[in-house]
Amino acid sequence: MTIQHREAALPDGAAVAPDQTIDHAASDTSGRAPLSCTRIIEAAVRYVDDNCLDELSMRRLGSELGVEAMSLYRYFPSKAALLEAVAGRLLRDLQLPDDANADAWEEQIRAFAVSFRAITREHPRLVPLLSAMSPEDAVPAGIHERMVGVWRRAGLSETDSRSAQRALQSYLSGSSQWHQESCMGRAAEHDFRYGLDVFLDGVRTRVAEAGGAT
Amino acid sequence: MTIQHREAALPDGAAVAPDQTIDHAASDTSGRAPLSCTRIIEAAVRYVDDNCLDELSMRRLGSELGVEAMSLYRYFPSKAALLEAVAGRLLRDLQLPDDANADAWEEQIRAFAVSFRAITREHPRLVPLLSAMSPEDAVPAGIHERMVGVWRRAGLSETDSRSAQRALQSYLSGSSQWHQESCMGRAAEHDFRYGLDVFLDGVRTRVAEAGGAT
DNA sequence: ACCTGAACACCGTTCAAGT
DNA sequence: ACCTGAACACCGTTCAAGT
Numbered sequence: 001m002t003i004q005h006r007e008a009a010l011p012d013g014a015a016v017a018p019d020q021t022i023d024h025a026a027s028d029t030s031g032r033a034p035l036s037c038t039r040i041i042e043a044a045v046r047y048v049d050d051n052c053l054d055e056l057s058m059r060r061l062g063s064e065l066g067v068e069a070m071s072l073y074r075y076f077p078s079k080a081a082l083l084e085a086v087a088g089r090l091l092r093d094l095q096l097p098d099d100a101n102a103d104a105w106e107e108q109i110r111a112f113a114v115s116f117r118a119i120t121r122e123h124p125r126l127v128p129l130l131s132a133m134s135p136e137d138a139v140p141a142g143i144h145e146r147m148v149g150v151w152r153r154a155g156l157s158e159t160d161s162r163s164a165q166r167a168l169q170s171y172l173s174g175s176s177q178w179h180q181e182s183c184m185g186r187a188a189e190h191d192f193r194y195g196l197d198v199f200l201d202g203v204r205t206r207v208a209e210a211g212g213a214t
Numbered sequence: 215m216t217i218q219h220r221e222a223a224l225p226d227g228a229a230v231a232p233d234q235t236i237d238h239a240a241s242d243t244s245g246r247a248p249l250s251c252t253r254i255i256e257a258a259v260r261y262v263d264d265n266c267l268d269e270l271s272m273r274r275l276g277s278e279l280g281v282e283a284m285s286l287y288r289y290f291p292s293k294a295a296l297l298e299a300v301a302g303r304l305l306r307d308l309q310l311p312d313d314a315n316a317d318a319w320e321e322q323i324r325a326f327a328v329s330f331r332a333i334t335r336e337h338p339r340l341v342p343l344l345s346a347m348s349p350e351d352a353v354p355a356g357i358h359e360r361m362v363g364v365w366r367r368a369g370l371s372e373t374d375s376r377s378a379q380r381a382l383q384s385y386l387s388g389s390s391q392w393h394q395e396s397c398m399g400r401a402a403e404h405d406f407r408y409g410l411d412v413f414l415d416g417v418r419t420r421v422a423e424a425g426g427a428t
Numbered sequence: 429a430c431c432t433g434a435a436c437a438c439c440g441t442t443c444a445a446g447t
Numbered sequence: 448a449c450c451t452g453a454a455c456a457c458c459g460t461t462c463a464a465g466t
Contacts, residue, residue, distance in 0.1 A: 071430075132345070167409025202413060202416035272440065284442090284450075
């Protein structure tokens with residue numbers, strides 16, 4: 001039951017222009033450019049980065065954009081939908097595997113993991129948003145499938161591939177929580193690598209067993 | 215900056231009796247027993263189990279207990295403090311290692327992991343609460359130290375032990391999110407074991423290398 | 429077409445007051 | 448000692464209205 005941006009489906013069936021900011025300098029906060037989904041999403045990310053998730057309200061976000069809260073409802077049907085779009089926006093920066101490279105599975109997994117980590121380190125205050133969403137909603141199904149493909153090509157069975165990807169995602173999501181306030185850096189980067197290495201060691205063993213069969 | 219139950223520290227310095235329900239049948243919801251921290255915490259757990267975290271408000275929790283919202287502030291200084299106490303209550307059921315058993319490290323780790331998982335499976339709607347807290351606050355430092363002790367006795371170095379425990383905690387916390395609504399059971403139990411096994415395999419290798427040195 | 433104002437049904441929390 | 452009432456400064460969201 002993924003909530004979506006409102007696209008058409010307005011009371012009178014009128015379409016909504018999702019994105020009309022052509023000007024690249026659109027990120028000037030002065031704020032006379034017309035509203036758009038992306039402008040709203042970017043303002044939300046900025047607001048949470050500068051303050052915190054709990055402090056984000058439709059009213060405050062509106063005034064950040066020089067607009068009444070109610071105007072935002074032309075672009076998103078609810079606050080929940082807006083937040084989901086914000087999460088989607090963040091995960092756009094995930095580094096996805098390249099289907100061509102057959103055997104570089106470990107680099108591809110690592111690149112994905114590190115890119116996820118980079119996102120949460122850049123936006124620690126948005127971490128609670130990602131973890132409030134169920135993992136299935138957080139990482140779109142398409143991405144999940146592509147990653148399962150990497151595990152398959154590495155040599156794992158279909159079920160093991162799905163389990164491995166879910167385990168990786170669990171680990172990434174859990175690790176990101178250490179970025180929240182109050183448990184500052186604390187050798188977090190080293191710990192992250194350690195866990196990832198241990199996990200990949202374990203998988204490598206299984207791949208060797210399944211593939212070479214000694 | 216862990217928030218605590220109010221213990222004394224009332225405006226006039228009066229102490230608060232945290233727990234006077236002697237009667238074991240105290241969980242009858244009829245609700246004329248006097249308020250107490252534990253009674254409030256239990257009602258909160260029940261309420262979230264039956265509804266969801268977002269719907270828990272001081273006003274509603276109060277009326278669940280047959281009392282005005284404001285009465286709760288005699289026992290907890292804020293809603294945040296109450297929620298933290300709820301989390302603490304849940305984690306009371308963690309199965310902690312027994313310092314005696316020197317070499318059963320793997321069973322002890324597994325027991326801890328499985329008990330964490332049992333808690334989140336019993337209370338899926340409280341998972342967002344646990345993941346909203348930083349991992350350091352969620353699992354009290356004492357528990358963390360005892361688990362680090364297990365890794366040490368397994369044969370890991372001090373730094374590796376801390377990293378391993380943090381990785382395990384990350385994995386457990388991340389895995390629990392699959393219990394949230396909308397991504398129903400979905401072979402979750404199998405996936406959980408798989409990730410845990412892979413992780414422990416990886417650690418076992420390191421223990422062997424460090425200990426036996428081939 | 430896009431934005432606003434006023435209103436509704438809620439919040440967490442404070443404080444003075446009841447018994 | 449323990450609980451309440453009224454109030455404050457907020458919420459998300461609806462809907463009719465402005466331009």
